[in-house]
Amino acid sequence: MPPNLGPRCGAVNGRVSVRADPEQVWELLEEEAEPPAVADALAGTTVDGLRTRFDPAALARAEIYPEIWDESDVFEAYLAPAFERLRSLYAHAAARGDWVLQAIV
Numbered sequence: 001m002p003p004n005l006g007p008r009c010g011a012v013n014g015r016v017s018v019r020a021d022p023e024q025v026w027e028l029l030e031e032e033a034e035p036p037a038v039a040d041a042l043a044g045t046t047v048d049g050l051r052t053r054f055d056p057a058a059l060a061r062a063e064i065y066p067e068i069w070d071e072s073d074v075f076e077a078y079l080a081p082a083f084e085r086l087r088s089l090y091a092h093a094a095a096r097g098d099w100v101l102q103a104i105v
Contacts, residue, residue: 039094042087047080054079 056069068074093100 035090035093035098035100038100039087039090042090045083045087047083050079050083051075 054075056074060067060069068078071077090100092098
């Protein structure tokens, strides 16, 4: 797992890798919630800011999933809406005091 590079990294990577150990999941849920920190970090990031740093060629070279970076409208059709949903999810969770549980299956 990559090093934790701050709250925005946690929004995408998750904070901890849990390998199907229910006891470990409950231990993590008892710790301090992170959605407020992630929500604050994402609130300070704009779609326009992402657009200026978007480098589809670099993503393709790095074989970043999904491998759609050669499509002409990938930023507007895929990345920008996904970012807005991610930002909304964390803002909503932070406002309610909820957790965000990520699973990659």
